[in-house]
Amino acid sequence: xxxxxxxxxxxxxxxxxxxxxxxxxxxxxxxxxxxxxxxxxxxxxxxxxxxxxxxxxxxxxxxxxxxxxxxxxxxxxxxxxxxxxxxxxxxxxxxxxxxxxxxxxxxxxxxxxxxxxxxxxxxxxxxxxxxxxxxxxxxxxxxxxxxxxxxxxxxxxxxxxxxxxxxxxxxxxxxxxxxxxxxxxxxxxxxxxxxxxxxxxxxxxxxxxxxxxxxxxxxxxxxxxxxxxxxxxxxxxxxxxxxxxxxxxxxxxxxxxxxxxxxxxxxxxxxxxxxxxxxxxxxxxxxxxxxxxxxxxxxxxxxxxxxxxxxxxxxxxxxxxxxxxxx
Amino acid sequence: xxxxxxxxxxxxxxxxxxxxxxxxxxxxxxxxxxxxxxxxxxxxxxxxxxxxxxxxxxxxxxxxxxxxxxxxxxxxxxxxxxxxxxxxxxxxxxxxxxxxxxxxxxxxxxxxxxxxxxxxxxxxxxxxxxxxxxxxxxxxxxxxxxxxxxxxxxxxxxxxxxxxxxxxxxxxxxxxxxxxxxxxxxxxxxxxxxxxxxxxxxxxxxxxxxxxxxxxxxxxxxxxxxxxxxxxxxxxxxxxxxxxxxxxxxxxxxxxxxxxxxxxxxxxxxxxxxxxxxxxxxxxxxxxxxxxxxxxxxxxxxxxxxxxxxxxxxxxxxxxxxxxxxx
DNA sequence: CCTGGTTTTGCAAGCGTGTGCAATCATGGT
DNA sequence: ACCATGATTGCACACGCTTGCAAAACCAGG
Numbered sequence: 001x002x003x004x005x006x007x008x009x010x011x012x013x014x015x016x017x018x019x020x021x022x023x024x025x026x027x028x029x030x031x032x033x034x035x036x037x038x039x040x041x042x043x044x045x046x047x048x049x050x051x052x053x054x055x056x057x058x059x060x061x062x063x064x065x066x067x068x069x070x071x072x073x074x075x076x077x078x079x080x081x082x083x084x085x086x087x088x089x090x091x092x093x094x095x096x097x098x099x100x101x102x103x104x105x106x107x108x109x110x111x112x113x114x115x116x117x118x119x120x121x122x123x124x125x126x127x128x129x130x131x132x133x134x135x136x137x138x139x140x141x142x143x144x145x146x147x148x149x150x151x152x153x154x155x156x157x158x159x160x161x162x163x164x165x166x167x168x169x170x171x172x173x174x175x176x177x178x179x180x181x182x183x184x185x186x187x188x189x190x191x192x193x194x195x196x197x198x199x200x201x202x203x204x205x206x207x208x209x210x211x212x213x214x215x216x217x218x219x220x221x222x223x224x225x226x227x228x229x230x231x232x233x234x235x236x237x238x239x240x241x242x243x244x245x246x247x248x249x250x251x252x253x254x255x256x257x258x259x260x261x262x263x264x265x266x267x268x269x270x271x272x273x274x275x276x277x278x279x280x281x282x283x284x285x286x287x288x289x290x291x292x293x294x295x296x297x298x299x300x301x302x303x304x305x306x307x308x309x310x311x312x313x314x315x316x317x318x319x320x321x322x323x324x325x326x327x
Numbered sequence: 328x329x330x331x332x333x334x335x336x337x338x339x340x341x342x343x344x345x346x347x348x349x350x351x352x353x354x355x356x357x358x359x360x361x362x363x364x365x366x367x368x369x370x371x372x373x374x375x376x377x378x379x380x381x382x383x384x385x386x387x388x389x390x391x392x393x394x395x396x397x398x399x400x401x402x403x404x405x406x407x408x409x410x411x412x413x414x415x416x417x418x419x420x421x422x423x424x425x426x427x428x429x430x431x432x433x434x435x436x437x438x439x440x441x442x443x444x445x446x447x448x449x450x451x452x453x454x455x456x457x458x459x460x461x462x463x464x465x466x467x468x469x470x471x472x473x474x475x476x477x478x479x480x481x482x483x484x485x486x487x488x489x490x491x492x493x494x495x496x497x498x499x500x501x502x503x504x505x506x507x508x509x510x511x512x513x514x515x516x517x518x519x520x521x522x523x524x525x526x527x528x529x530x531x532x533x534x535x536x537x538x539x540x541x542x543x544x545x546x547x548x549x550x551x552x553x554x555x556x557x558x559x560x561x562x563x564x565x566x567x568x569x570x571x572x573x574x575x576x577x578x579x580x581x582x583x584x585x586x587x588x589x590x591x592x593x594x595x596x597x598x599x600x601x602x603x604x605x606x607x608x609x610x611x612x613x614x615x616x617x618x619x620x621x622x623x624x625x626x627x628x629x630x631x632x633x634x635x636x637x638x639x640x641x642x643x644x645x646x647x648x649x650x651x652x653x654x
Numbered sequence: 655c656c657t658g659g660t661t662t663t664g665c666a667a668g669c670g671t672g673t674g675c676a677a678t679c680a681t682g683g684t
Numbered sequence: 685a686c687c688a689t690g691a692t693t694g695c696a697c698a699c700g701c702t703t704g705c706a707a708a709a710c711c712a713g714g
Contacts, residue, residue, distance in 0.1 A: 004670060015694045020672060028692060050440045051387065052670035054378040055699050070410065076403030083397065083424040093422040097410040113377045219605060252606040278546060279579040280607035331700060342664045347702060355662060379700035382669050
C-alpha cells in the first residue's frame with residue numbers, strides 16, 4: 001500500500017541505504033545516483049516516513065506550542081507570528097491548547113511523548129521542576145511572557161516596568177491625578193508585574209492609585225469593571241488597564257456614561273493589539289512587540305536544541321509608547 | 328537515558344509485551360498485573376514513545392489543521408474551538424499555517440509525512456485530486472467553509488445564501504434601496520457564494536446592488552473601501568460586507584464622514600465575531616456558528632477515520648440573524 | 655483426576671528509517 | 685603496473701513499540 005524506501009530501492013536498483021542517503025543532505029552519495037533515486041521516488045510517490053525518522057533518535061521537527069485562549073486578540077496574533085516563524089525554520093508547530101486555570105503539566109507531558117524537539121510555552125504556569133523534566137526528556141523549553149523564578153529555563157518577556165513607566169509619565173504630563181487600575185483576576189506573572197510596575201512608576205511621578213479592580217482580560221469584563229469604577233465613589237480621571245481588550249471595554253463604558261475620553265477620562269491599555277487602532281477607540285497604549293518576542297524566543301530555543309548548554313537567559317523586550325487619542 | 332518498555336519490563340519482572348498491553352486499552356491482561364506494571368512505570372517515569380507506536384501502522388493521534396491568517400478574529404475563534412474539541416477527542420492538532428494565496432499542497436504533503444490520522448482544512452483551495460491523495464495516504468480530510476466541487480471529500484459550510492437572505496429581508500423591511508457590497512479580493516468559495524447569495528436575495532426583494540468593491544477581509548480595507556464608496560457617486564444607503572471585520576471598518580468610515588448609522592447608512596456584516604457586539608459598533612450581522620461547524624466537521628472526520636466509506640457528505644450549517652443597531 | 659475451553663503470557667517478527675563499519679571502487683602518483 | 689588514498693556502497697543492527705501465534709496457565713464440568 002504505502003510506498004517505502006524499499007520499493008524505491010528495488011525500482012532504482014540500489015540498496016535501501018542509498019535511498020536513505022539520497023534524502024539526507026550532506027550524505028556521501030554520487031550526485032547522479034542521488035538524482036536518479038529522487039526521480040524514481042517522485043515517480044512512485046515516495047516520501048520518507050517522519051515517524052520512522054524520529055524513532056531513530058534524530059530530530060522530529062516538532063515544536064510544542066503551549067498557548068491559552070487562542071481567540072484572545074493578543075494570543076492569536078502571537079500564535080500567528082509564531083507558527084509562521086516555526087514553519088520558516090522548517091519545523092512544525094504541535095498545538096497544545098490549555099484553558100485558563102488548567103494545569104499545563106499533563107498536556108505538555110503528553111506532547112513530549114511525540115518526541116518534540118522543543119517547546120514554546122506562552123500560557124499556564126511553569127516551575128523549575130517542570131522545565132527540568134522537559135530538558136531531561138530532550139525537549140528544551142522557552143517561556144514567553146513571564147520570567148521563570150527558579151531560573152530553570154530561558155525566557156522572553158516584555159519589559160512591563162518600562163511600559164508602565166511610559167504610561168505614568170504621560171499621565172503626569174497631562175495632569176491626571178486620580179488613577180484607577182483594572183487588572184486580571186489571577187496572580188499571573190504579567191498581571192502582577194504590570195500592576196507593581198504601574199504602582200512604582202506612579203510613585204516616581206508623585207501619583208498613586210485611587211481604585212483597583214479585577215477583570216478577566218476580556219472586553220466585557222473591562223466594561224463591567226470600568227462602569228463600576230466610574231459610578232462608584234472613587235471617580236478616577238484616568239484608567240489604566242492590564243491589557244488592551246479591557247481598555248477597549250473601559251472606553252465603551254465611558255461612552256455609555258457620557259464621560260468624554262480623553263477630556264474627562266483618560267484610558268490606557270497594554271499590548272497594542274490591532275483593535276487598539278480602530279477609530280472609535282484610538283487607544284493610547286504600549287506596544288508589546290510580537291515579532292521581536294517570537295524571534296528571540298526561537299533564537300534561544302534553537303540554541304538549546306543545537307545542544308548549547310549554559311545558564312538560562314532572560315530577554316526583556318523593550319516596549320514602545322503608542323500615543324493615540326485616549327490619553 | 329530514556330526509559331523504555333524494556334526497562335519497565337525488567338523491573339516488573341514481566342515481558343515487554345506485557346508492558347505494551349498494560350498501556351493498550353482492551354488488551355488481554357490480568358487486571359492486577361496491569362496495575363502493577365503501571366505502578367512500576369510511574370515510578371520509573373516511563374511513557375510510551377508515540378513515534379514508535381505510530382510506526383507500527385496504528386493511529387498517531389495527530390490531526391493536521393490547515394488554517395489561514397490566524398490573527399483574523401473569525402479564524403482565531405474557529406481555531407480556538409477546533410483545537411479544544413480535537414483535544415477533547417484525545418487527539419492532537421498539528422498546525423499547518425498557510426499564508427493567503429499560498430499553495431496548501433506542499434505544506435499538507437509534508438504534514439502527511441507525520442502520518443496524521445486526518446486533516447481539517449479551513450484555508451486554501453482544495454481540489455478532488457488533492458483530497459484523494461490524502462485519502463489514499465490514509466488521512467481522510469474534511470473541508471470547512473467551502474464545498475468541494477468535485478465532491479472528493481466531506482465538507483461543512485455555513486449556508487451563505489440563507490444568511491444573505493436574512494440580511495436582504497431586513498434591508499427591504501427598513502426601506503433601504505441603494506445597496507453597496509464590499510467583498511473579498513479573490514474568488515474564494517465563501518466570497519463568491521456570499522456575493523451571489525446577496526444578489527439573488529436582493530433580487531427576490533426587488534432590490535439590486537448600486538456599488539461593488541473589493542477589500543481583503545481586514546478592518547482597514549473595509550474602511551478604505553467604504554470611504555471610497557461613500558464619497559463616490561454611488562452613495563449607497565446600506566453597505567453589506569463579506570465579513571464583520573470589513574463591516575467594522577465601514578462603520579468607522581461612516582463615523583469619520585459624519586454619516587449617521589443606521590440613520591443615513593445601514594451596515595451589515597457576516598460571521599458575528601465577538602467585536603461585532605462591542606458597543607460603538609453594535610453591528611447587525613449573521614452568526615456563523617463556530618461550535619456547530621466544528622462539531623460536524625469532527626463528526627464527519629471521525630467517521631472516516633473509523634473506516635466508514637460512502638460518498639462524500641456536505642453539511643450546511645444554518646446561520647442566525649443577529650439584529651443589533653447598525654441595520 | 656482428566657478433558658475441553660478460555661484467558662493470559664512470552665516469543666519473535668515486523669513497522670520504516672538512519673548510520674557505523676567494512677568492503678568495494680575509482681583515482682592519481684610513482 | 686602497483687599502491688596509497690579517498691569517495692561510495694551495502695550489510696546489518698538499532699530505534700521502541702505492537703501484535704499474531706503458539707505455548708502455558710487457568711477454570712469448570714464430568
